[in-house]
Structures are given as structure tokens and as C-alpha cells.
Amino acid sequence: MINTVWLLLLISGIITAAVTGKIALVSEVIFVNTSKAIEFSIGLAGTIAFWSGILKVAEAAGVTAQIAKLFRPFLNKLFPALTGHTKVLGTIALALSANLLGLGNVATPLGLETMAQLQKLNPNKDRVSKEIATFLALILGGLTVLPSTLIAIRAQAGSKNPAIIIIPVFLISLFGTFVGLIFNQLAYRVLIWHHRKE
Amino acid sequence: MFGLITKVSQWSIPLILILILAAAHKNKVRIYEVFVQGALEGLRTTFRLTPYILAIFVAIGLFRSSGALNLCINIAKPLLDLLRIPPDLLTLALLKPLSGSAALGITADLLQKYGPDSTMGLIASLAQGCSETTFYVLSLYLGSVNIREGRHTLLMGLTSEMAAFFMAISLGSFLFG
Numbered sequence: 001m002i003n004t005v006w007l008l009l010l011i012s013g014i015i016t017a018a019v020t021g022k023i024a025l026v027s028e029v030i031f032v033n034t035s036k037a038i039e040f041s042i043g044l045a046g047t048i049a050f051w052s053g054i055l056k057v058a059e060a061a062g063v064t065a066q067i068a069k070l071f072r073p074f075l076n077k078l079f080p081a082l083t084g085h086t087k088v089l090g091t092i093a094l095a096l097s098a099n100l101l102g103l104g105n106v107a108t109p110l111g112l113e114t115m116a117q118l119q120k121l122n123p124n125k126d127r128v129s130k131e132i133a134t135f136l137a138l139i140l141g142g143l144t145v146l147p148s149t150l151i152a153i154r155a156q157a158g159s160k161n162p163a164i165i166i167i168p169v170f171l172i173s174l175f176g177t178f179v180g181l182i183f184n185q186l187a188y189r190v191l192i193w194h195h196r197k198e
Numbered sequence: 199m200f201g202l203i204t205k206v207s208q209w210s211i212p213l214i215l216i217l218i219l220a221a222a223h224k225n226k227v228r229i230y231e232v233f234v235q236g237a238l239e240g241l242r243t244t245f246r247l248t249p250y251i252l253a254i255f256v257a258i259g260l261f262r263s264s265g266a267l268n269l270c271i272n273i274a275k276p277l278l279d280l281l282r283i284p285p286d287l288l289t290l291a292l293l294k295p296l297s298g299s300a301a302l303g304i305t306a307d308l309l310q311k312y313g314p315d316s317t318m319g320l321i322a323s324l325a326q327g328c329s330e331t332t333f334y335v336l337s338l339y340l341g342s343v344n345i346r347e348g349r350h351t352l353l354m355g356l357t358s359e360m361a362a363f364f365m366a367i368s369l370g371s372f373l374f375g
Contacts, residue, residue: 002337002348006257013260020265033259037252041244044251049240054218056236057229061222101210111335112243112342119343127347128340133354136339140355142330142362148207150327153306159314163203168369169327176328176362183357187350 044108051109055094064090067097078134078181088117096138102148111139130188137184141177144169243342250341254334258296267292283367284318286311290325291363295332295356302326321370328362330355 017025058064068075068090075082075089082088095110114135122129128136147169154162222229261267271288278285286308294301305326312318332355340348 002333002352005333005352006253009257009261009266012266013257013264016266016269017260017264022264025263026260029259029263030256033255034252036259037255038248040255041248041251044247045241045244048244049237052240052243053233053235053237054215056232056239057222057227058218060227060232061218061225063218063221102207103210106211106214108338109240109243111339112247115339115343116243119345122345125343126345128345128349128351132345133349133351136336136351137354137358139335139339140330140332140351141358142328144327146203146207147327148203149302150305150323151203153302154309154314154323157306157309157314157319159309159319161315165320165323165327166203168324168366168373172324172328172362172365172369175365176358179361180354180358183354184350187354191349 047105048109048112051106052113055091055110055113058094059087059090064094066090067093071096078138079131081131082121085121088114088121091117092135095135096143099139100143100145102144102146104149133184133188134181137180138177141173141180143173143177247338247342250337254296254337258300261296262293262300286318287322287325287367290322291329291359294326294329295359296334298331298334301329301331317371317374320374321367324366324370325363328366329359332356332359 071093091114095114098107151162308322
């Protein structure tokens with residue numbers, strides 16, 4: 001599916017540029033955005049490396065196991081197959097907490113670390129496993145308690161009450177996450193059914 | 199309230215660091231050596247991610263700068279009028295799954311244009327706050343572990359995004375309308 005999306009974005013971009021007589025724009029846009037992508041990756045490399053290092057320290061110190069214990073009732077329901085895998089559950093809990101607090105810089109390295117650990121338990125390495133899909137549903141649901149960037153731009157725009165959106169944002173993101181999780185469950189029923197037919 | 203929240207977001211990272219370092223010290227972890235080892239793994243991950251970032255940046259750049267995005271919005275406009283969704287919000291809803299920074303820019307524009315405390319400004323804030331950059335997160339997360347078959351995850355992300363978007367409009371109009 002991502003193949004189709006990428007193709008559509010590129011082709012529709014090139015065709016629109018051609019039709020509107022802006023074909024020269026194409027090579028310029030490619031040049032600008034490739035440089036931007038590399039700059040962005042370099043910036044990202046620093047944060048990811050730093051927080052991966054700190055995460056390793058947290059693991060060695062037993063902090064992740066403690067956090068896993070805190071989230072256990074909730075995580076056991078969502079990841080029944082991971083019961084007893086304290087290290088993975090701890091990393092999942094940390095990644096989710098970073099997302100909840102709106103700590104984007106920390107959330108990405110933690111999310112990627114979680115993916116690496118879940119992938120180790122994945123029987124088919126080419127394909128999303130049930131646990132990975134559930135984790136992605138939680139991340140993509142965008143559950144947020146403290147949308148700090150949003151509050152900052154509202155304050156910058158001169159809002160009298162920049163933080164008024166906190167509770168509605170939490171409720172709506174909870175709803176979105178819930179819809180994602182239900183979709184995930186239903187999709188698995190269909191996938192299993194499809195599999196049997198083969 | 200706002201002051202408190204700023205304080206919480208400023209303090210959360212230092213506090214997390216102190217907590218981890220204190221626990222590590224107590225459990226006699228060789229902090230520096232373990233950190234360096236983890237950081238090296240992190241660098242390897244980022245290196246693997248660069249091609250995915252490159253692919254997304256170029257595709258989205260072309261889609262936006264060529265005017266293809268605006269074309270999509272114009273085509274969808276009659277349908278939106280029917281559903282009473284302002285076209286400005288659709289730009290936000292279409293861009294958010296693709297690019298977080300672009301969506302943030304659009305939200306900032308909308309807040310300037312309508313005022314942050316107007317109904318429209320508040321709905322835009324809700325829509326911005328409740329969604330994730332689905333394509334970016336998925337290609338990064340799946341790319342980092344070399345998974346090729348995402349199965350239903352992209353559709354799942356977009357469904358949850360759409361649900362949140364419509365909820366943002368209805369709850370926003372209900373609360374702030």
C-alpha cells in the first residue's frame with residue numbers, strides 16, 4: 001500500500017506541475033527536499049543516539065522493568081502474548097508515556113527501540129505481527145495528555161487561554177486510539193479468515 | 199494554568215534524566231559505557247532510516263509545491279460544503295498524516311487568520327492536537343526493522359485519524375461554537 005501512495009504522490013505532483021506549466025519546478029523541488037531530508041536525518045541522529053544511550057542506562061538500572069510493572073494491568077490486556085516479557089513491556093510503557101507527555105524527541109527513539117524488540121519476537125520478519133500492529137495502533141492514535149507544541153503556538157498567536165484545548169484533545173485522541181484498536185481487532189478477524197481460505 | 203503547563207513541560211525531561219541516572223547510580227550501572235553502547239545502536243538505526251526520510255520528503259514536497267494538494271482540495275470542496283467542513287481544515291487533515299511540520303505551519307496560519315480563541319481556531323487546534331503523522335511514523339517504524347508487509351496498519355492509522363478529525367469538528371463546534 002505504501003508503494004501505491006508514494007507512486008501517487010510523485011506522479012500526481014509531476015503531472016500537475018507539467019499541466020500548470022511549472023515543469024522546471026520538479027527538479028528544483030527534488031533538490032531542495034533531498035537536502036532538507038539529509039539535514040533532518042542528521043538532526044534526528046543526534047537525538048536518537050542520545051536517547052537510545054539513556055534508554056540503555058535505564059534498562060540496565062531496572063527502570064524500564066519498574067515502569068512495566070506500573071502499566072501491567074493495561075498492557076496485559078492489549079498484549080496478552082507478551083506476558084512475562086518484562087523488558088519489551090517496559091519499553092512499550094516508556095514509549096507510550098513519552099507520547100502521552102508530548103515529548104516528541106524522546107518518543108521517536110523509544111518507539112524505534114520498541115519496534116526492534118517486538119521484531120525479535122516476530123515469527124515472520126517481513127510482516128507486521130499482531131503485537132506490532134497493536135503497538136502501532138496505540139502510537140498512531142496519538143494519545144496526548146500534554147500537547148506542549150500546540151499550546152506553545154496557541155500562546156504565540158495571542159490566545160487568552162492557550163491550554164483550554166487540553167481536555168478535549170485528550171478525549172478526542174482517546175476516541176481516535178479506540179477506533180484504531182477496534183479496527184485492528186476487526187482486521188485480524190478478516191486476515192485470519194482470509195488465511196484459512198487459502 | 200498555562201504557567202503550570204509550561205513548567206511541567208520544561209521540567210519533565212530533566213526530571214526523567216535525574217530519575218534514570220539516580221537509579222543507575224544506585225544499582226551500580228557503568229553509566230558511561232552503557233550509554234555509549236546504546237548511542238552507537240541509535241546511530242545505526244538513524245542511518246538505516248535516512249532513505250525512508252528522503253523518500254517521504256521528496257514525495258510530499260512535490261505533491262505540495264506542484265499544486266496537486268490544492269487541486270485535491272478544490273475537487274473535494276463541493277462535498278465539504280455539503281458536510282459543512284471548512285476547506286482550510288481539509289488542508290490540515292490531508293497534510294497532517296504526511297508531514298507534521300507542514301501541518302503545524304498550517305495550524306499556525308489558521309490561528310493567525312481566524313484568531314486562536316475563535317471557533318475555527320479552536321477546532322483547528324483540536325484537529326492538530328489529536329492526530330499523528332501516520333505516513334511518516336509508519337515508514338519510519340516499519341523501515342527501522344525492515345518490515346515490508348504493513349498489512350492493515352496504514353488503513354488502521356488513517357481510519358483512526360479520520361475518526362479523530364470528525365470528532366474534533368463535532369466536539370469543537372459543540373464546546374466552542
